Each structure stands twice: as C-alpha cells, then as structure tokens.
Amino acid sequence: MNFDDVLSRIGGFGKFQKTLYVWICLPQILLAFHMLVSVFTGAVPPHLCRAAWPPAARPGPNLSFSLSVGPDASPDLSCAAPDTLPGVRLNRSATLALTEGSASRGCRGGWDFSKEVFQSTVATEWNLVCDNAKLNNIGSSIYMLGLLVGAVLFGALADKYGRRIIILIGLAVQATFGVGAAFAPNFYVYVLLRFVVGTTISAVIMNVFVLGTEWTGRKQRMLAGIITDYFFGFGYILLAGVAYFIRDWRKLQLAISAPGFLFIFYIWVLPKSARWLMAKQRKKEAMDLIRKAAIANGRPLAADFELCQEHKDLKDKAEENKYSVIDLVRTPKMRKQSLILFYLWFVNVLVYYGLSLNISDFGINIYLTQLIFGLVEMPARTITLFTLNRSRRISMFSFIAVGGLACLLTIFIPDELSVLRTVLAMIGKFGITASLSIVYVYSAEIFPTVVRQNGIGMSSMCARAGGVIAPVIYLLRSYSKGAPMVIFGLCPLLGAGLSLLLPETANKPLPDTIQDVERGMSSVDTEKMQEIHFQPCPRNSDVII
Structure with a gap:
C-alpha cells in the first residue's frame, strides 16, 4: 500500500480527521482578523489642518463646516491651511466638502x-496623512513582507x-x-510588531493546510482547502461586526489578538503528520498515530499490522538525496508546473488583497462593504x-478568468454609479476567492511528497x-485612477491562460517523487512502481510505505 491506500483502509475522513479539522479551522478566524484589520485600524477619516483656524471658528470633532472655494483656489483642501489658500471662505451652514491626498502646504499644527x-485609527494618532500618507501604504506592504518572510x-x-x-x-x-502591537508607542514599533505577526500568519496558514491534506483521503482531500477557507470567510464577516462596535484602533487590535x-x-x-513521520523514517511514531486514527474512526487495525521499510537500496538513496527548493525547477516538467503555480499564487493574492484592503474606494459604507465582501x-x-471533483484545471481557468474580467470592467463605470462598480468588484472578488481556494488544493496535488x-x-x-505589491499598486492612482483595476484585471487573465498548461489531478493519486511528476502519475504507473520498488512484510500481507 501507499499512504493513500492506508488512509482508505482506516478511514479517509472519519472521526479522527473531522476532529483534526476543528482544530485546523478555529485559528482561521483570527488569521482573517489579522489579515484584514488594517482596513479599519489604518483608515483615514476626513480631516483639515487646524493650524490657521481661529479658535472661535475651529471645526468640531465632526468637521461640520463647508468650504466655499474661489476661482484661484485648489479644490483639494484636506492638507492645506485655510489662510494659505486664496479665495477660501468659511460657511457654517453646510457639510464639509473635501477630498484627500494632496501634498501638505504649510500645515504645521x-x-x-x-x-x-x-474614534481613533493609526492614521489619526500618528498623523499619517498628506506628506505622511504613503507611510500607511508602506506599513501595509511591510506587514505583507512579513508573510513572505x-x-x-x-x-x-x-x-x-x-x-x-x-x-x-x-x-x-x-x-x-499581536497584543504588543496594541500598545505600540509609535508607528515604527507598530509596523515592526505587525511584521512579526505577518510571519506567523504564513507559519500557521501553510502548515494547517498541509497537515489537513496529509491526513485526508484521496477522494476527500480537496476539503483540506475548502473547509478551512470557510472559517477564514467567517472571520472576514465577523470582523465587520467587531470593528463596528470597537472603533478605537488599540482596543480593536487587542480584541483580535488576545483570544490567540x-x-x-x-x-x-x-496531532503530527504520519505521512511526514514516514518520510523521516520515524516508523514507530507513524504507526502509533495510524493506530490511533484507525481506532478513532472505528476501523482498528489487526494486532500484527505493522509498517514495513522500503527496499534498502531505495531507503539509502532517499537518505542520500536531500531535496531542496532547487528541485522544484531542476527538471523540465516539474519546472513548468512550479513556475505556473508560483504565478497563480502571486496573482490570486495580489488581486484578493488589492480588492479587500481598499474597500473604501467603492463609495459605500466601509462596514457594509466589508460585510458584503x-x-x-x-x-x-x-x-x-x-x-x-469534475476538473481542477477547468475550475481554475473559469474562476480566475471571471475575476479578471470583472475587475477590468470596473474602469468603464463612472464614479456616480458606485453601486454598479461595487457589484462588479464583488463579482471580481467572487472569482478570485474561488480561484484562491482552488490553487491551495491544486498545488498540494501537483507538488510531490518529497518537496510538497x-x-x-x-x-x-x-x-x-x-500581497506586498497590492497596497503599493494603489499609489498609481496619482497617475491614473483606473491603473490599479487594469492591473487587477489583466494579470488574472494571463493566469487563466497559463492554468490550461497544468495537468488534471482530480481523483488522481498524489505523486511522491519528482520522478512521478516527470513520468506522469496514473493508477497504472502507481501499481507498477509498487511492484518494482516495494517488498512485502515477512510476517503479514499488510504493507505500508
């Protein structure tokens, strides 16, 4: 037997695996909180320079003033001191009309x-507006850099x-x-602490997925990505409610971190991964876990059932061969598949967080938009x-293409039709979210065990x-307002074309070695490999490799 056959025998998705998925899924809620909280903690409310306002006329906390601008005055006033602009007259009778983002012109107070x-955000506490506005985007990029590291x-x-x-x-x-970030004394310490949190997001999100995949049977293993993604989505929704009731950024940061x-x-x-233990030649530990899983699933193994070692020559060869990331691109077929998968991961996350972290751009209430997304x-x-189950490849192609086309269409929608733009953005988010779920499953099935x-x-x-690039792309709006959405549209369409070059893996056995990938895995190939490479146990007929 290979390990997939063992899982079929003891139960590919029994009580043991279902319990494991409970433990895998719960942290996903907090992961979603940490990934998306900057939508609220880093928000930039409407603002005006206070330096030159006379005390009697200074706006209150809700900025309930309007600005009447003369013909020679700039229309962008949120970063300007009122006495530095010609033709500006104050009017108490209307609501403040302003836009954000111009360069500072004399605001020293x-x-x-x-x-x-x-009530409070990172931007309001440390004045991350005007000249310092880019620090907000850079802080988001540094957090995403933590995920990369x-x-x-x-x-x-x-x-x-x-x-x-x-x-x-x-x-x-x-x-x-995460808790430490809630007490950061300045912006730079805050960014450093968030960077470390970002590194742990990758540690958790990658390994819970792999752990689930390696314990799940062939027919059910796509659940390893999909079920955990549901809980990430639940955290996405729940964050809108938590942020709605906690509007001070420090309290919000504490609320999402302390439950960890x-x-x-x-x-x-x-539990540990029995498949990983077997790959490390830790036979006894793997056997103990397999017996435990079999009992939990109500399918106990015979008392004389034992793990058998691989053929000595193969074992020695495996010990001599130390696999590394270089092996992902060393051989032709493995190289082609790896590079395509790398690009698909890149573009899915680029667009996913490009849309998710800039929901204020769509012109609807930020909490409502977060909830809808x-x-x-x-x-x-x-x-x-x-x-x-029908096709990994066609599913990947279809959803990433839908996401890219929807994003591309938003550039043709005028600003006054904000609802239509939001609907298109939702369709784009729908396609990219589905595509991102698929690429997790697809990758785990394409990469062989030795370098998975x-x-x-x-x-x-x-x-x-x-993710690092996504916040920076929005800085292109100063050159062309539609530039970010053009990028978020064209890049997925390229990925859709490349996905058609990948092999179909639905209901196929997992490849264990790079040689399996190069020769193309099939059930017939697997049987032949077992006949050639594996010896039966001398004491019984149950063989686990």
Missing part, C-alpha cells in the same frame, strides 16, 4: 479628524521539524506580538465543492510578494 466613523522561513522549518511544532510556535508568537492565547490547549490535541466568500468557496512543503512554501512566498 496637525489635523482635525472627523470622528463620525472612527514567514513563508520562506517556516516552510523550510516545517519540513525539517514537522508541521505541528511550527503551528504551535506560530500561534504563540502571533498572540504575543486560548490555543495553548493545542499542545495536547493537535465577506458574504461573497461563502458562495465562492461553496461552488468549488461542486466543480473541483517546499513547493507550498515557495508558492506562498510568491503569493506574499503579491
């Missing part, structure tokens, strides 16, 4: 921020030390530094359950590069 929506660092560590220990370390560090300490009980309940994730993930964690780690690194 700070800003008055509207408190109609937010975490993908590289913890991907390699997980292959060496195991998925479980890295998950436990990631959860502990995430809670500690509850995961300390994972030390006793989270979160709700869209549920049907997007659900529909993949019905399409993935390296492959997922490198893919995640490419994805995080997309």
Whole structure:
C-alpha cells in the first residue's frame, strides 16, 4: 500500500480527521482578523489642518463646516491651511466638502479628524496623512513582507521539524506580538510588531493546510482547502461586526489578538503528520498515530499490522538525496508546473488583497462593504465543492478568468454609479476567492511528497510578494485612477491562460517523487512502481510505505 491506500483502509475522513479539522479551522478566524484589520485600524477619516483656524471658528470633532472655494483656489483642501489658500471662505451652514491626498502646504499644527466613523485609527494618532500618507501604504506592504518572510522561513522549518511544532510556535508568537502591537508607542514599533505577526500568519496558514491534506483521503482531500477557507470567510464577516462596535484602533487590535492565547490547549490535541513521520523514517511514531486514527474512526487495525521499510537500496538513496527548493525547477516538467503555480499564487493574492484592503474606494459604507465582501466568500468557496471533483484545471481557468474580467470592467463605470462598480468588484472578488481556494488544493496535488512543503512554501512566498505589491499598486492612482483595476484585471487573465498548461489531478493519486511528476502519475504507473520498488512484510500481507 501507499499512504493513500492506508488512509482508505482506516478511514479517509472519519472521526479522527473531522476532529483534526476543528482544530485546523478555529485559528482561521483570527488569521482573517489579522489579515484584514488594517482596513479599519489604518483608515483615514476626513480631516483639515487646524493650524490657521481661529479658535472661535475651529471645526468640531465632526468637521461640520463647508468650504466655499474661489476661482484661484485648489479644490483639494484636506492638507492645506485655510489662510494659505486664496479665495477660501468659511460657511457654517453646510457639510464639509473635501477630498484627500494632496501634498501638505504649510500645515504645521496637525489635523482635525472627523470622528463620525472612527474614534481613533493609526492614521489619526500618528498623523499619517498628506506628506505622511504613503507611510500607511508602506506599513501595509511591510506587514505583507512579513508573510513572505514567514513563508520562506517556516516552510523550510516545517519540513525539517514537522508541521505541528511550527503551528504551535506560530500561534504563540502571533498572540504575543499581536497584543504588543496594541500598545505600540509609535508607528515604527507598530509596523515592526505587525511584521512579526505577518510571519506567523504564513507559519500557521501553510502548515494547517498541509497537515489537513496529509491526513485526508484521496477522494476527500480537496476539503483540506475548502473547509478551512470557510472559517477564514467567517472571520472576514465577523470582523465587520467587531470593528463596528470597537472603533478605537488599540482596543480593536487587542480584541483580535488576545483570544490567540486560548490555543495553548493545542499542545495536547493537535496531532503530527504520519505521512511526514514516514518520510523521516520515524516508523514507530507513524504507526502509533495510524493506530490511533484507525481506532478513532472505528476501523482498528489487526494486532500484527505493522509498517514495513522500503527496499534498502531505495531507503539509502532517499537518505542520500536531500531535496531542496532547487528541485522544484531542476527538471523540465516539474519546472513548468512550479513556475505556473508560483504565478497563480502571486496573482490570486495580489488581486484578493488589492480588492479587500481598499474597500473604501467603492463609495459605500466601509462596514457594509466589508460585510458584503465577506458574504461573497461563502458562495465562492461553496461552488468549488461542486466543480473541483469534475476538473481542477477547468475550475481554475473559469474562476480566475471571471475575476479578471470583472475587475477590468470596473474602469468603464463612472464614479456616480458606485453601486454598479461595487457589484462588479464583488463579482471580481467572487472569482478570485474561488480561484484562491482552488490553487491551495491544486498545488498540494501537483507538488510531490518529497518537496510538497517546499513547493507550498515557495508558492506562498510568491503569493506574499503579491500581497506586498497590492497596497503599493494603489499609489498609481496619482497617475491614473483606473491603473490599479487594469492591473487587477489583466494579470488574472494571463493566469487563466497559463492554468490550461497544468495537468488534471482530480481523483488522481498524489505523486511522491519528482520522478512521478516527470513520468506522469496514473493508477497504472502507481501499481507498477509498487511492484518494482516495494517488498512485502515477512510476517503479514499488510504493507505500508
């Protein structure tokens, strides 16, 4: 038997796996909080320079003034001192009309921020507007850089030390530094603490996915990505409610971080990966876990059932061959598939966070938009359950193409039709969310066991590069307002074309070696390989490799 056959025998998705998925899914809620909280903690409310306002005429906390602008005055006044602009007259009778983002022109006394929506944000506390506005985007990019660093660092560590220990370390560090960010004394310390939190996001999100995949049977393994994604989507929705009731950024940061300490009980309940233990030649530990899973699933193994070692020559060869990320691009077929998957991860995350972190651009209430975008994730993930079993490749192509086309169409919608623009953005979010769910499953099935964690780690690194770039792309609005959405439209369309070059993996066995990928895995190939490479156990007929 290969390991997939073992899982079929003991139950590919029995009580043991269902319990495991409970432990895998719960942290996803907090991961969504950390990933998207900057939508609220980094928000920039309407603001005016307070330096030159006379005390009697200074705007209150809700900035209930209007500005009447003469023919020679700039229309963009949120960064300008009133006495520096010709033709400006104050009027108490109307609502403030202003736009954001111009360069500072003489504001030396700070800003008055509207408190109609937010009591406090990172931007209001540290004046991240006007000349300092770019720091907000840079801070988001540095956080995403943390995810990239975490993908590289913890991907390699997980292959060496195991998925479980890295998950436990990631959860502990995430809670500690997340709480620390709520008490940051300045913006730079805050960004540093968020950077560390970002590294732990990759540690957890990659390894819970791989752990679930490696314990799940062939027919049910697509659930490893989809089920956990549901809980991420639930966290997306729940964040809108939490942020609505907690409008001070420090309290909000504390509220999403402190519950992470509850995961300390994972030390006793989270299992190791038996497949990883077998790859590391830790036969006894793997056998103990397999027996435990079999009993939990109500399908106990015979008393004399045991793990058998591979043929000695193959074992020696495996020990001599130390796989690395270089092996992902060393051979022709593996190289082509790896590079395509790297790009698909990059573009999916680029567009996903490009849309998710800039919901204020669509002209609708920020809490409502967050809720809608979160709700869209549920049907997007659900529909993949019905399409993935038919074809991974066609599903990938279809959804990423829909996401790209919808984003591209938004550039033709005028600003006054904000509802229509939001609907198109929702369709784009729908397609990209479904595509992102699929690429997790697809990648785990294409990368062979010997480099699977390296492959997922490198893919995640490419994805995080997309996350780093996403906030920066919005700086292109100063040159062309539609530029970000053009990029978010064209890049997925290219990915759709490339996805057609990948192999179909639906209901196929997982490849274990790079040679499996090069020759093309099939059930016939698998049977032949077993006949050639594996010897039966001398004491019984049950063989596990």
